[in-house]
Amino acid sequence: MKSTITVNKEVKELLERKKKELEIKxxxxxxxxxxxxxxxxxxxxxxxxxxxxxxxxxxxxxxxxRKNWRTREFA
Structure with missing residues (x-):
């Protein structure tokens, strides 16, 4: 099955960059x-x-x- 999704330019560039980083890794x-x-x-x-x-x-x-942190914070 083949599909297409529409994303804005910034998202597309981010995905391409991350894909390239992973390929290098x-x-x-x-x-x-x-x-x-x-x-x-x-x-x-x-x-x-x-x-x-x-x-x-x-x-x-x-x-x-958290209780101890609050006590320390205000002490």
Whole structure:
């Protein structure tokens, strides 16, 4: 399946620049499909996966740290 999307000139230039940077980094030419697959796969892998229990622990730690930070800020 082939499709076309319309983007303004600045976005097109940015995409072309980023594609070129990635090609240099990987040392190989990329199709636009490969470029977008790489970008989206890379981002998904960087998103941390936490269990509900881990998320709650992290939330409590951040809340406690914020309380301490406020205390330090005004002390």
């Amino acid at each position: 990987l040392n190989k030419p990329l199709s636009w499909d490969d470029f977008f697959k790489y970008i989206f796969t890379e981002r998904e892998e960087k998103v941390p996966k936490l269990s509900n229990e881990e998320a709650e622990i992290l939330k409590r730690i951040v809340e406690e740290d």
